Amino acid sequence: MPIDIARVFIGFDTKEVIAYHVLAQSILENASMPVAFSPLVLTNLEGVFARERNNLQSTEFSFSRFLVPALSNFEGWSLFMDCDMLMRADIAELWKLRDDRYAAMCVKHDYVPKIETKFLGQTQTKYEKKNWSSVILFNNAKCRALTLEYVNTANGLKLHQFKWLENDDLIGEIPATWNWLVNEYDHNADAKTVHFTDGGPYFEDYKNDDYSDEWFAARERTLFVQQRL
Numbered sequence: 001m002p003i004d005i006a007r008v009f010i011g012f013d014t015k016e017v018i019a020y021h022v023l024a025q026s027i028l029e030n031a032s033m034p035v036a037f038s039p040l041v042l043t044n045l046e047g048v049f050a051r052e053r054n055n056l057q058s059t060e061f062s063f064s065r066f067l068v069p070a071l072s073n074f075e076g077w078s079l080f081m082d083c084d085m086l087m088r089a090d091i092a093e094l095w096k097l098r099d100d101r102y103a104a105m106c107v108k109h110d111y112v113p114k115i116e117t118k119f120l121g122q123t124q125t126k127y128e129k130k131n132w133s134s135v136i137l138f139n140n141a142k143c144r145a146l147t148l149e150y151v152n153t154a155n156g157l158k159l160h161q162f163k164w165l166e167n168d169d170l171i172g173e174i175p176a177t178w179n180w181l182v183n184e185y186d187h188n189a190d191a192k193t194v195h196f197t198d199g200g201p202y203f204e205d206y207k208n209d210d211y212s213d214e215w216f217a218a219r220e221r222t223l224f225v226q227q228r229l
Contacts, residue, residue: 011061012039025222068141102172103142107179185212
């Protein structure tokens with residue numbers, strides 16, 4: 001019997017290196033199943049991802065996330081997550097939500113951002129399906145429209161608004177607790193994944209954000225090095 005392994009692709013940005021590692025650590029600490037991590041590092045994707053950076057991009061992985069089905073050989077399921085997150089629950093619970101009726105599954109946020117500027121002074125863009133693509137369960141075989149050529153050339157909104165699917169009926173919904181937007185939504189003790197969407201506690205200006213104490217505790221566990229006796 002094949003062993004079920006959660007394939008997790010995490011966006012990687014050179015300005016948020018520690019964020020990647022803390023998210024991965026938080027996933028491992030809570031996981032009850034094997035997890036395989038793949039960071040989407042642009043220098044590792046040379047020859048695959050050839051898209052020029054757009055001035056409205058807030059992260060280096062704004063568009064490379066849509067390579068996940070191709071990087072998975074359009075087989076099985078894969079999970080994509082932004083790096084500015086902290087998982088507070090067992091990823092196996094999220095993995096069990098996969099539903100073969102859908103090509104992709106996500107939290108279907110319906111909100112207008114409260115702030116005009118994101119971290120490091122970047123513009124806060126507003127568009128339909130905002131933040132839907134920050135956590136995606138990809139049913140890879142049903143995402144064949146996301147060819148390398150399409151991901152490298154398609155309009156940004158076509159990608160983030162799931163226009164590569166025939167219709168929105170192919171987008172399944174997962175509970176909002178799996179992508180709880182810090183400072184946009186009220187505090188929720190039961191949030192399973194918190195998302196520091198306007199900048200994380202790893203930036204000085206955001207150290208007092210909701211859940212930041214949990215993030216820093218996870219960072220300390222990530223950086224801990226056992227002394228040799």
